[in-house]
Amino acid sequence: MSPTPMKLLTVVAEAALERRLTADLAALGARGWTIVEAHGHGRHGDADGDMLGGGNIRMEVVAPPAVVDAVVTHLRDVYFEHWGMIVFTHDVDVVRSEKFKG
Amino acid sequence: MSPTPMKLLTVVAEAALERRLTADLAALGARGWTIVEAHGHGRHGDADGDMLGGGNIRMEVVAPPAVVDAVVTHLRDVYFEHWGMIVFTHDVDVVRSEKFKG
Amino acid sequence: MSPTPMKLLTVVAEAALERRLTADLAALGARGWTIVEAHGHGRHGDADGDMLGGGNIRMEVVAPPAVVDAVVTHLRDVYFEHWGMIVFTHDVDVVRSEKFKG
Amino acid sequence: MLSLAAENLLSPMTLAFVLGLVAALVRSDLKLPAEVQAALSLYLLLAIGLKGGVALSEADPSAVVLPVLATLVLGVTQPAWSYAILRRLGRFSRVDAAALAAHYGSVSAVTFIAAIAFLTAAGVPHEGFMPALVALLEVPAILVAMWLGRRGSTPPRDAEGGGGLWHELLAGKVTMALVGGLVIGLLTGKSGMAQVEPFFVDPFKGVLALFLLELGRMAGSRLRDLRSAGVFLILFGTVMPVAHAAVGIGLGYMAGLSAGGAYLFGVLAASASYIAAPAAVRMALPEANPGYYVTASLAITFPFNLTVGLPLYLMMAEALYT
Amino acid sequence: MLSLAAENLLSPMTLAFVLGLVAALVRSDLKLPAEVQAALSLYLLLAIGLKGGVALSEADPSAVVLPVLATLVLGVTQPAWSYAILRRLGRFSRVDAAALAAHYGSVSAVTFIAAIAFLTAAGVPHEGFMPALVALLEVPAILVAMWLGRRGSTPPRDAEGGGGLWHELLAGKVTMALVGGLVIGLLTGKSGMAQVEPFFVDPFKGVLALFLLELGRMAGSRLRDLRSAGVFLILFGTVMPVAHAAVGIGLGYMAGLSAGGAYLFGVLAASASYIAAPAAVRMALPEANPGYYVTASLAITFPFNLTVGLPLYLMMAEALYT
Amino acid sequence: MLSLAAENLLSPMTLAFVLGLVAALVRSDLKLPAEVQAALSLYLLLAIGLKGGVALSEADPSAVVLPVLATLVLGVTQPAWSYAILRRLGRFSRVDAAALAAHYGSVSAVTFIAAIAFLTAAGVPHEGFMPALVALLEVPAILVAMWLGRRGSTPPRDAEGGGGLWHELLAGKVTMALVGGLVIGLLTGKSGMAQVEPFFVDPFKGVLALFLLELGRMAGSRLRDLRSAGVFLILFGTVMPVAHAAVGIGLGYMAGLSAGGAYLFGVLAASASYIAAPAAVRMALPEANPGYYVTASLAITFPFNLTVGLPLYLMMAEALYT
């Protein structure tokens, strides 16, 4: 086993953004992502899904630091002002790092 | 981009506790949280949701270390004895750290 | 509060594998796990759940490093070739570490 | 009579329950998603409430007074003697005895619904307002049992305060759906009901069958907990319903109900809650062991009532009335 | 007339909405899972589309021309004057005014569906092809309002491009289900429809009641936003529908519709979108405050129309036609 | 005959499938939540099982023997020759050939259900016990194909052991629901069935339409895989069903079935599994490429059978019987 360091980026955002965010990720070089449905609370109040949408998604991307940096910058510039969103990152060890490279 | 270190607290607990846990979080100074539905296995056996409840929630809180410490202590003292629950923490880098401060 | 270092293993894999993976985990010494339903994208294309299955699960295991190593090796040898799966690990602090030991 | 029992065993509803049981035992993935199951549960409660409300809108108020009083008597006495028996004979801890008493004092709406289906198939008439009594019986027994369990002891730090429990019970989905349905039925009356009958009345038994399939699964997946539950609990879970049924039928008789009504009153008494009570007990008595109360209520008493109890209690009621 | 209003208030559908409202206010866990709610929504849209399509397959094409034109007139003018009023009198920002104008220019399919149920109960006939007009009115008003909101300003970096908005609207689930149902109804005709009537027609009102229960919850949980919405918005959300209804009924009359048809046309005009418009506005005008547009549409105008509007507009239509 | 084909194309069921296809192609968010889709699937299987069981309870046992034998013959021979053709003519690898053979040897319950709806609309009677044969045909073909794929090779480390496969097949939801429904129907008989008919029978075709909407989506979202599947697979996916239908109708004739029964038997043979087989193959032959077997079964053969096959096979059956 030879774990390789990579970055894990986690984004919690309004579910309505899903299509746009995955398009952004692909454009910025991410090779994959994982999404789960979520609800929560933040500056924009409660985010509880009902028929009107209103729920959140929690999205994870494992990628090399440069890709993660580019994505974070993009998200901050484009979505932070008007959308419910938080972003955090940390290091992880992965198996078969070639899966995650551009 | 100026990522700031924060703590990420993850709690997996019985879904029936959701309302009480979010009230606790708010009282102890957390500014937000993210919840996903989960199932799992632990000392209390299988936690598979059916109509009787019985499922878990997985709750994440990004907050300054002091807030996370206070929450962990509270959870340990109040819920660990009688409820299915695990708690773990680690450091994360966040964008716009002011969002997470008390 | 006395947090103890442990490893957190995260596996994202095809949902059809759930029963086999939990059996593997139990056999390799994990004391518990948490699963959420997920969808995503990777080398195998889109993994969106419909009635045919096709969705993913996101599985977390908190365990001592030795157990996590054994599980990672097993997953890599048995599932990586033919199945959609990614695996990553990092350190976490836990409360009451005895809950997670074999 | 025996043919009635056989017919009950071979009804699509009972058989669907058995299919669910088998599916759980062979670890099949046959399963209604939890979301759909929750929707079916809401449907059944609303539907039975609606019907009861319409009946109530046409009932002579004076005919309702005594049955309501009888229900309140049941709601206080059932948990009390259940608690005493579980403490003395069963040697259960205070909280476990109180937890079980809450379940056997309260009521299972689905058992009641199955009993109405059974009664209708048997051609026995009954007072239409009976569902109102279900709503009435559900809550008090749980409160009485909680009080028994907490008497003289300080609650653990994780116990929900009293306000939480009251809210949980009165604003809980079972009560809200049942009472909501009752009030809607009462206000909208027969003509309003006619508009929604093809949805809330005609497919009712079929939905019930689908719902019982999933209840069977839930009971089946708890069958292996029976061993740890012990012989006393199995006895309690089968004898207590019969005793409660006898008391209920007698009280119904004294309250002036018809044979069908007294039968349903007996079923009310005999049934043990498995939605409202477990949720309330988990929050208010977290030290109690769900391995006892959920197993007894769902894996012992519910199947017993569904298969043996329903025809047996009708025999008992008819014996009293003839 | 008053009895009609009372009957509307006491219909199972309206009462279910109220039950949902109450459930939200007492913070009950009575709730249809979101997945089931989405399925009910799809069912209602398909069902209403199917019925409209079958009617369209038998309609005289020439009878449809004028109502279609009238619909397009509504679709352009309603958002325009709504926008002007909100800017001048309401002093809303450009984007907030445009967002609200999109909602009040577009249409609420469920209000329309409730109006058909009401009309049927009142025994007033109507042109069967009206659902086609719902589909037609939904989209243009939103596009007009978006254009008003964006005029002369560069979109913020996070605004969806025009292509995205068009796709969102035309391939959106409300339009697809409604138009899909219409086309299926048109092609399959009466004989095809007969095969699926026990599913899409008979239980329709019951499903509507269940759906309104959940809409009541959604409205109820937004009631506390009313305070921040302000008095002007409350006035706008109740006066505007009446004005729009008057315009709609008049236009319907001029387009040669029957009294029932003109009534439904008035309801179309009076109703405010709360599924298609909020989704489109959130993507295309993210700077607009949902605390205004969702609250006004769902927590003010929808309940107003459901309780007061439906009988009031029928009175207005009958006054014009007699 | 042509009018029958047209009627089939314009039935609400087929049109709903097309709507789903279109929705997938324009990337609409029109979609039944997966949970609801799973519930509809369970409903359809239970309902068809129930009907078959009731029919079986009234059937002359001797009339069933030959059709059962014929089914087993199909179950062994279909995967065998499919495998041979795919290996020799299609040049597929052993595992891919076996995977496809499992699908074409097994059966699609929904195609069968649509065929019954079609037959009923065409007014042709059939033996009521046919659903029992669906349950019987489903499993053996998959086992035979797995054996062909594994013969003489050691399974890869990730292949499920034999026990897992047997369990997956026999306790799988399709088998459990179908067989469960059959047994319930058999035991409860006509009188029991009458109680749940408004739920399991009357709305059946409407539910089928809604279900096909979602199947259309699933097929549509796999249409772009057609290119990588290649011409051979497209040919195989359309010619093979016709050949299988011919064999099935012939066998049905020899087994003494009526024209309607032989038609349904032909549909059984012609249809390719897309729920049970993909799940089993993914676990037991993980090296096989789902881009072949899911695409062929769901995006080629299912739509082909639904639109062209159903009327064509009826023509074939009627040609043989007249």
Ligand SMILES: Nc1ncnc2c1ncn2[C@@H]1O[C@H](COP(=O)(O)O)[C@@H](O)[C@H]1O
């Ligand atoms: N401190 C936090 N910890 C965890 N999740 C958060 C936090 N703050 C916000 N979130 C999540 O991010 C979503 C959007 O955040 P906001 O933009 O603050 O409303 C919320 O609905 C939460 O799900």
Ligand SMILES: Nc1ncnc2c1ncn2[C@@H]1O[C@H](COP(=O)(O)O)[C@@H](O)[C@H]1O
């Ligand atoms: N070692 C573990 N790793 C990941 N999740 C766990 C672990 N142990 C327990 N859990 C989760 O925490 C819940 C409650 O744990 P317990 O109190 O041990 O039953 C379980 O149902 C699991 O979802």
Ligand SMILES: Nc1ncnc2c1ncn2[C@@H]1O[C@H](COP(=O)(O)O)[C@@H](O)[C@H]1O
């Ligand atoms: N780089 C990545 N980051 C996050 N999740 C991923 C990544 N790559 C793959 N995944 C997840 O793992 C699943 C299987 O991956 P794969 O085997 O690459 O198809 C995908 O469906 C995603 O949910």
Ligand code: NA
């Ligand atoms: Na009781």
Ligand code: NA
């Ligand atoms: Na309007």
Ligand code: NA
């Ligand atoms: Na076949």
